[in-house]
Amino acid sequence: MKKKLEAKRLERIQAMIKVTADKMTQERLKREINSSHIQEVVQVIRQMTETLDGHQKRLGEKQAACLEQIQEMEKQFQEEALAEYEVRRKSLELEVKESVRACLRACLPSEADKEGAARPCGAAAEPSEKPLTVGIDAQESRL
Template identity: 65%
Template sequence: MTESLERHQEKLEEKQAACLEQIREMEKQFQKEALAEYEARMKGLEAEAKESVRSCLKTCFPSEAKDKPERACESPRELCEQDLLVAKADAQESRL
């Protein structure tokens, strides 16, 4: 009788170990999917924020943003008009 119980116990433990391994594999897969979704949303959020700033600048500072190219600077060290406008918008947002 005890041998039968021991074999049954071993089978249950093997099943439990297999289920636990399956859960761990599923967890890894879900974490990868969640990370990929998070990264995609962050990239989209960055683009959305930039577009919102551009839109706001055109609305809030039409005389300064009027007929200006997207990126007028030749050298990355120079401040572009766009950079100045973005800095103004950031300063105004920080006051809010």
């Protein structure tokens, strides 16, 4: 834009020199052309600055809206991840308990085994014996 305005000023000066023969008149007209050129440049710069400010303001608004949207999405993803974590943690806790129970049932001797009477894994406990789950619960509470 600066080059265009400068070229326009030079053209006006050249045209004035061709038309006017008096040196004093040429100098006065040259000053007027330069003065009007300065005013025109200032006006163009103001317009460009205003346009740039408007664009910058809209861009800032868009950026703020995008940032807000990103923050909302981040919050939503964090909530989803936390919910998924809690579900997995609870299911893992239950899975560990079941594994411990299964292991204790298979590995721990029952009350009858401690007294020397061997009993197969699937055999039912006698009515006088404590149920196997009581011993298992006690072992779990130690864990």
